[in-house]
Amino acid sequence: MAERPEVMTGDGLALGDFLCFSIYSAGHAFNQAYRPLLDEIGLTYPQYLLMVALWSKDEQTVKALGQALYLESNTLTPMLKRLEGLGYIVRARDPEDERQLRVCLTDQGRALRARAAAIPACILDALGLPLDDLKKIQDGISAVRDHLLAHKP
Amino acid sequence: MAERPEVMTGDGLALGDFLCFSIYSAGHAFNQAYRPLLDEIGLTYPQYLLMVALWSKDEQTVKALGQALYLESNTLTPMLKRLEGLGYIVRARDPEDERQLRVCLTDQGRALRARAAAIPACILDALGLPLDDLKKIQDGISAVRDHLLAHKP
DNA sequence: TGCGATTTAATCGTGTGCGATTTATATTCT
DNA sequence: AGAATATAAATCGCACACGATTAAATCGCA
Numbered sequence: 467m468a469e470r471p472e473v474m475t476g477d478g479l480a481l482g483d484f485l486c487f488s489i490y491s492a493g494h495a496f497n498q499a500y501r502p503l504l505d506e507i508g509l510t511y512p513q514y515l516l517m518v519a520l521w522s523k524d525e526q527t528v529k530a531l532g533q534a535l536y537l538e539s540n541t542l543t544p545m546l547k548r549l550e551g552l553g554y555i556v557r558a559r560d561p562e563d564e565r566q567l568r569v570c571l572t573d574q575g576r577a578l579r580a581r582a583a584a585i586p587a588c589i590l591d592a593l594g595l596p597l598d599d600l601k602k603i604q605d606g607i608s609a610v611r612d613h614l615l616a617h618k619p
Numbered sequence: 620m621a622e623r624p625e626v627m628t629g630d631g632l633a634l635g636d637f638l639c640f641s642i643y644s645a646g647h648a649f650n651q652a653y654r655p656l657l658d659e660i661g662l663t664y665p666q667y668l669l670m671v672a673l674w675s676k677d678e679q680t681v682k683a684l685g686q687a688l689y690l691e692s693n694t695l696t697p698m699l700k701r702l703e704g705l706g707y708i709v710r711a712r713d714p715e716d717e718r719q720l721r722v723c724l725t726d727q728g729r730a731l732r733a734r735a736a737a738i739p740a741c742i743l744d745a746l747g748l749p750l751d752d753l754k755k756i757q758d759g760i761s762a763v764r765d766h767l768l769a770h771k772p
Numbered sequence: 773t774g775c776g777a778t779t780t781a782a783t784c785g786t787g788t789g790c791g792a793t794t795t796a797t798a799t800t801c802t
Numbered sequence: 803a804g805a806a807t808a809t810a811a812a813t814c815g816c817a818c819a820c821g822a823t824t825a826a827a828t829c830g831c832a
Contacts (some may be wrong), residue, residue, distance in 0.1 A: 468759045479671065479675070479739065480671075480672075480675045481668065481671055481675065481687055481688070482761075483669070484739075485721055485746075485753050485756065485757045485760075486649040486653070486668075486742065487668060487671075488760040488761045488764065489642055489645050489646050489649060489760055490646055490665075490668065491644040491688070491764050491768075492642050492702050492760045492761070492763055493642050493788090494689055494690075494768065494789075495689070495763075495764045495767040496639040496642060496643070496789090497790085498767070498768075499767045499770070500639070501652045501790090501791090503798080510816095510817065510818080511643075511817060511818095512784040512817080512819090513645075513817090513818095515634065515637075515640060515643065518632065518633075518634055518637070518640075519634055520635070522632070522633045522634065527780085527781095527783090527797095528780075528781060528782095529779090529780065529781085530687045535644070536632055536644045536647055536648070537636070537647075537818095537819075537820090538781095538784080538819090538820075539780075539781045539782065539783095540782080540783080540784090540819075540820060540821080540822090541818065541819050541820070542781090542785080543781065544782095544783095544816085544817080544818080545784055545818075547680055548817080557621075563779095563780085563827075564826075564827055564828085565779065565781070565826070565828065566779095566780065566781085566827095567781065567782095571664065572673075585828070586632065586637075586731050591638065591770075592733035592766065592767055593638075593763060593767065593768040593770075594770065595762065595763070595766060596744070598642075600638050600763075602759065603638065603756065603759035603760060603762075603763060604638045605809050606755065606756035607638075607642055607645045607756060608635075608640040608641045608645070608753070608760065609748065610645050610648075610748070610753075610756060611641065611644050611645035611648045611748060613745065613746050613747050613748060614645075614648040614649065614651070614652045614745055614746065615648050615651075616747040617632050617652070617744075617746075617747065623787095637801045646818075647820090650819080650820085651820085654820090654821090663786095663787065663788080664788095665787080665788060665789090666787090666788095680810080681810070681811060681812095682810065682811085683811090690788095690789075690790090691789090691790075691811095692810070692811045692812065692813095693789075693790060693791080693792090693811090693812080693813080693814090694788065694789050694790070694816080695811090696811065697787080697788080697812095697813095698787085698788075698813055701787080716798070716810085717795075717797055717798085717810095717811095718796070718798065718809065718810040718811070719809095719810060719811085720810080720811065720812095738802075738812095
């Protein structure tokens, strides 16, 4: 008789069978792994990712940051205001096009990069897996994300 | 001269180099892929995962659900109250140990399972990747999560 | 030129996550 | 039995995510 994997029926599935749940729970685990490291420099995990984006390329618009982070202004605007309050960035309208907001690092924001430099190695240590394996996993997850986003509209 | 991959220096890294960012953004992509499907049955994505846990095993305590979902009462209590308000579960103290709360499906909650049965296949379709590949990716991510959580205490 | 369509951020409301604390109940140990 | 301890949920405050809407600036095109 024909095999019909349960994944096709939607029945009898446990959480452990869901790829989405692996990603959901791994996301929380990363958040918790980063927290003690980021506490020392006063950033949250999403704020850290935003700073990574700015360290990589300064003076981006909200739109560009949104494309980099897969977020929109409704999430970014409050985050950026907090980072500005912390003194790590400044927000200024583009004189060429007043609709756009240019987000720039302050000296303090650039200096923070050095204080955060040890973090990736700490996480890599916590992961305790060979770089090759991590790269493969990352490529797989990125492919999953891209497929989902491509399928959406 | 010796190679020193940038991932060890913490400098010059873009978001695309971070495994954590792949997972962060893939998590959002899953949320967005599930949303239109879950809108039809009036659940959020975390609520759906909680229902999957209960469909898999009814009458769990908050503690047990927390272990299944990697969440704690501060997150679960409000979620459970909302699901109770929707009529999908009931919350009742265990007479044997009044500290514990037993979460049980209602008839409506059990019936919801059938209405959600088509969802996994929809997601699988959106993923557009072979099951074998998905399984490998999932195993990798679960390993990453478990390593991070094991390294924590 | 002018006016509707488009683009960019901001705003608002709801629902998570989660550290820290509190409350209520049960267990342990003299 | 009774005080100290431990455990389970709940509460509180803050920071995301995100759909929906709004406000302001720019663009496009008759």
